Amino acid sequence: MLFEGLELVSALATLAACLVSVTLLLAVSQQLWQLRWAATRDKSCKLPIPKGSMGFPLIGETGHWLLQVFSKIFSHEALQSYLPKIRLVIQDTLRAWSSHPEAINVYQETQKLTFRMAIRVLLGFSIPEEDLGHLFEVYQQFVENVFSLPVDLPFSGYRRGIQARQILQKGLEKAIREKLQCTQGKDYSDALDILIESSKEHGKEMTMQELKDGTLELIFAAYATTASASTSLIMQLLKHPAVLEKLREELRAQGILHSGGCPCEGTLRLDTLSRLHYLDCVIKEVMRLFTPISGGYRTVLQTFELDGFQIPKGWSVMYSIRDTHDTAPVFKDVNVFDPDRFGQARSEDKDGRFHYLPFGGGVRTCLGKHLAKLFLKVLAVELASTSRFELATRTFPRITLVPVLHPVDGLSVKFFGLDSNQNKILPETEAMLSATV
Ligand code: HEM
Numbered sequence: 001m002l003f004e005g006l007e008l009v010s011a012l013a014t015l016a017a018c019l020v021s022v023t024l025l026l027a028v029s030q031q032l033w034q035l036r037w038a039a040t041r042d043k044s045c046k047l048p049i050p051k052g053s054m055g056f057p058l059i060g061e062t063g064h065w066l067l068q069v070f071s072k073i074f075s076h077e078a079l080q081s082y083l084p085k086i087r088l089v090i091q092d093t094l095r096a097w098s099s100h101p102e103a104i105n106v107y108q109e110t111q112k113l114t115f116r117m118a119i120r121v122l123l124g125f126s127i128p129e130e131d132l133g134h135l136f137e138v139y140q141q142f143v144e145n146v147f148s149l150p151v152d153l154p155f156s157g158y159r160r161g162i163q164a165r166q167i168l169q170k171g172l173e174k175a176i177r178e179k180l181q182c183t184q185g186k187d188y189s190d191a192l193d194i195l196i197e198s199s200k201e202h203g204k205e206m207t208m209q210e211l212k213d214g215t216l217e218l219i220f221a222a223y224a225t226t227a228s229a230s231t232s233l234i235m236q237l238l239k240h241p242a243v244l245e246k247l248r249e250e251l252r253a254q255g256i257l258h259s260g261g262c263p264c265e266g267t268l269r270l271d272t273l274s275r276l277h278y279l280d281c282v283i284k285e286v287m288r289l290f291t292p293i294s295g296g297y298r299t300v301l302q303t304f305e306l307d308g309f310q311i312p313k314g315w316s317v318m319y320s321i322r323d324t325h326d327t328a329p330v331f332k333d334v335n336v337f338d339p340d341r342f343g344q345a346r347s348e349d350k351d352g353r354f355h356y357l358p359f360g361g362g363v364r365t366c367l368g369k370h371l372a373k374l375f376l377k378v379l380a381v382e383l384a385s386t387s388r389f390e391l392a393t394r395t396f397p398r399i400t401l402v403p404v405l406h407p408v409d410g411l412s413v414k415f416f417g418l419d420s421n422q423n424k425i426l427p428e429t430e431a432m433l434s435a436t437v
Helices: 002-040 062-073 076-099 106-122 129-144 157-181 191-201 208-239 241-253 270-274 277-289 321-327 369-386 427-436
Strands: 295-299 304-306 309-311 316-320 387-391 412-417
Touching: 062 191, 076 106, 076 270, 076 369, 076 387, 076 412, 106 129, 106 208, 106 369, 129 157, 129 208, 157 191, 157 208, 191 208, 208 241, 208 277, 208 369, 208 387, 241 277, 241 369, 270 369, 277 369, 295 321, 316 321, 369 387
Parallel strands: none
Antiparallel strands: 295 316, 304 309, 387 412
């Protein structure tokens, strides 16, 4: 009896300890998230963090006008106009990877690729390649220190983060000013053009500080998440050659890849991509099993009840995307990489609104999700049609989840081109990009 009593006390103590640690963990992570804004935002910036959210302040501006702007930035027409540019950046990158004599670090390289895509395509900056490389290094320093304690001491992470932000903002200001002066020779409107134009239309012309903060946040939202998903995509195609082959079959059937293996000439359009159903399943499955972001935070605006538990107003709550995907009853064999689960015959994601949410859910769902999916699809099409790639290590690396999901050593892969041109970097690519962007 005494023994049972002791067991109960010990179980209760463990439960209490767990609850305390979870609460502490939540409190600390919430604080860190809030500190992020201390480190990333300039004090002169007046854009408020939206009520109940710890999300991206830019989008939370009152009056919903910014939401309308974002719906334009990621509209079907806008995506169609970004598509050839995204493809060019990806093709150029794959050529560079294939020409590299050694294996490349895929996670590092996809970070450069998404940064390049954000700067060149989304923001339309024509920064010379060398300056872009420097900006990328500074950006990495900024991201590494985003979650640092706000102690402004020499050599502290916080100081390094602030310094990186200042350099970045200088670079961005220069690029924005150049862009505002030179609008000729462009064949499409990028996200920054749309932001500037629409803010004028809504009578809210944005200050230079707001523009710099806005662009920095757009890059922040796009960069690590898309690099994480791109790396996971490459890793899964390496792990599952049958999936890659099935993808190639689909590309052949749709006339994107010749039966001999080389890619067909011609432009890739959004409607062509939307006919590639298996491709869609592959991307969905990568995002289910390897969701880049673990979850999101919210501040409770109104007391509510969930499964018999009362959640009081003012509390911070976190919703877990990863746990949702792991426990959702709609997915069979949750740990198996199986793109066909999203195929027409099974459609495992069709039941329930909140079982599958790699891009979050509700009113603060990811605004760049269509762009992210488009980028991943083009990357998969180009990989399947123009590249051969092999794992350069004996085993696949371990995965870590922080700050976004990625392989511990970055994933070492050797790329080879499929045709004779593949190993050459074409000088005209750069010229084409700067002429159009
Ligand atoms: C695979 C890539 C991506 C993933 C997995 C992803 C995921 C997410 C998630 C889960 C959220 C919601 C966070 C929350 O609930 O608080 C979010 C928000 C957001 N994402 Fe993405 N994202 C990706 C790419 C992008 C891209 C490319 C852009 C834009 C260029 C973007 C822009 C945003 C913005 C602006 C928000 C804030 C929405 C708001 O607060 O209302 N994302 N993203």
